[in-house]
Amino acid sequence: MMTEILEPVSRTAPSQQAVLEVKDLDVDIRTPKGTVRVVSKVGFSARSGKTLALLGESGCGKSMTAKAIAGLLDPVASVAGGSAHLESHDLFSMTAKQRRSVAGEGLGIVFQDALAALNPVYTIGTQLGEAFRIHRGASKKQAKVEAIELMRRVGIPEPETRVNSYPHQFSGGMRQRILIAMAVALSPKLLIADEPTTALDVTVQAQIMQLLRSLRTEEQMAVVLITHDLAVVAEEADDVCVMYAGNVVEQGSVETVFNRPTHPYTKGLLSSVPADAHRGSSLTSIPGSPPELSKIPTGCVYQDRCPLASAICREQRPELRPTGPAQSAACHFAEQVSALDPQSEPVTGQDSER
Numbered sequence: 001m002m003t004e005i006l007e008p009v010s011r012t013a014p015s016q017q018a019v020l021e022v023k024d025l026d027v028d029i030r031t032p033k034g035t036v037r038v039v040s041k042v043g044f045s046a047r048s049g050k051t052l053a054l055l056g057e058s059g060c061g062k063s064m065t066a067k068a069i070a071g072l073l074d075p076v077a078s079v080a081g082g083s084a085h086l087e088s089h090d091l092f093s094m095t096a097k098q099r100r101s102v103a104g105e106g107l108g109i110v111f112q113d114a115l116a117a118l119n120p121v122y123t124i125g126t127q128l129g130e131a132f133r134i135h136r137g138a139s140k141k142q143a144k145v146e147a148i149e150l151m152r153r154v155g156i157p158e159p160e161t162r163v164n165s166y167p168h169q170f171s172g173g174m175r176q177r178i179l180i181a182m183a184v185a186l187s188p189k190l191l192i193a194d195e196p197t198t199a200l201d202v203t204v205q206a207q208i209m210q211l212l213r214s215l216r217t218e219e220q221m222a223v224v225l226i227t228h229d230l231a232v233v234a235e236e237a238d239d240v241c242v243m244y245a246g247n248v249v250e251q252g253s254v255e256t257v258f259n260r261p262t263h264p265y266t267k268g269l270l271s272s273v274p275a276d277a278h279r280g281s282s283l284t285s286i287p288g289s290p291p292e293l294s295k296i297p298t299g300c301v302y303q304d305r306c307p308l309a310s311a312i313c314r315e316q317r318p319e320l321r322p323t324g325p326a327q328s329a330a331c332h333f334a335e336q337v338s339a340l341d342p343q344s345e346p347v348t349g350q351d352s353e354r
């Protein structure tokens with residue numbers, strides 16, 4: 001980590017380097033009724049020392065995107081197209097063995113449910129030490145020393161004694177700290193945190209976000225933060241990728257996108273939250289609900305809820321295109337979004353073909 005910081009400044013600053021570059025990612029799920037595309041042409045990049053948020057309602061494909069990148073898709077799901085590079089490593093064209101080694105060292109992932117992610121029959125010390133034994137050839141004794149050090153780094157009190165405890169002996173917040181410790185054990189370049197605080201109460205949520213922030217800064221990790229919480233994005237992220245029904249509908253810097261959204265969905269999300277929004281506000285106030293992924297209409301994925309929808313939106317899927325200096329959106333009418341009345345209802349009637 002230090003070597004990067006000490007490199008000559010004439011090179012691209014570390015904060016600007018893309019650690020993760022995802023392009024045109026498609027993920028399919030096999031169901032009894034046929035194959036369903038749950039992630040469609042998703043692309044983004046995550047930079048060293050910065051947080052990229054994947055924002056969207058439940059079921060829009062955030063976790064599938066994360067699992068595809070980490071090589072952790074369920075057997076019913078598969079990557080159907082696109083690429084993901086972790087620095088110079090092409091993650092989708094590696095053998096399983098190469099991938100385990102690259103991902104094991106280079107990529108850490110934290111899930112929402114820490115209890116399910118920990119093994120109930122092994123001590124925390126054993127589970128935290130495992131990465132050092134597998135990837136660094138550490139002895140049992142060395143691994144335990146490393147585990148204690150990790151526990152200290154993530155703020156677990158009395159690590160020398162707690163190292164011998166089992167997962168159920170920790171609170172939810174402490175278990176999430178342990179999961180974060182496991183994810184950062186080998187100083188990965190990339191940390192993916194999938195709704196890391198959803199299961200926790202508000203004060204603990206803030207502490208966990210604070211921990212992620214300080215680890216990111218210390219290690220200059222790129223962080224991909226998955227959330228359905230606008231306030232978390234506003235507070236924690238540098239860049240945001242807004243997802244809807246498996247598609248990216250808008251992306252850019254948080255400042256730009258939140259100040260001047262250029263997709264009606266983003267605009268709707270932002271106006272549905274009161275100005276004094278706090279953590280935990282959910283994204284459900286736009287009338288209607290996302291389409292079933294097996295029944296995504298021709299044309300724009302957002303047409304059924306969109307106040308700007310017209311004939312072209314029902315016929316042609318809009319591609320992501322630049323809508324500002326650090327911003328792009330997939331909307332035929334992006335230029336009209338800023339004038340939208342926040343209370344507008346979807347357009348129906350003679351324009352509609354259904």
Ligand SMILES: Nc1ncnc2c1ncn2[C@@H]1O[C@H](COP(=O)(O)OP(=O)(O)O)[C@@H](O)[C@H]1O
Nearest residue numbers: 029038057058059060061062063064065074293
């Ligand atoms: N094992 C599965 N079998 C069938 N469908 C699934 C499975 N896992 C997820 N899905 C579907 O894939 C879509 C995307 O899911 P997910 O990525 O978990 O959404 P998010 O994380 O944004 O809430 C959802 O519509 C969900 O119903």
Ligand SMILES: [Mg+2]
Nearest residue numbers: 062063064195
């Ligand atoms: Mg999810």
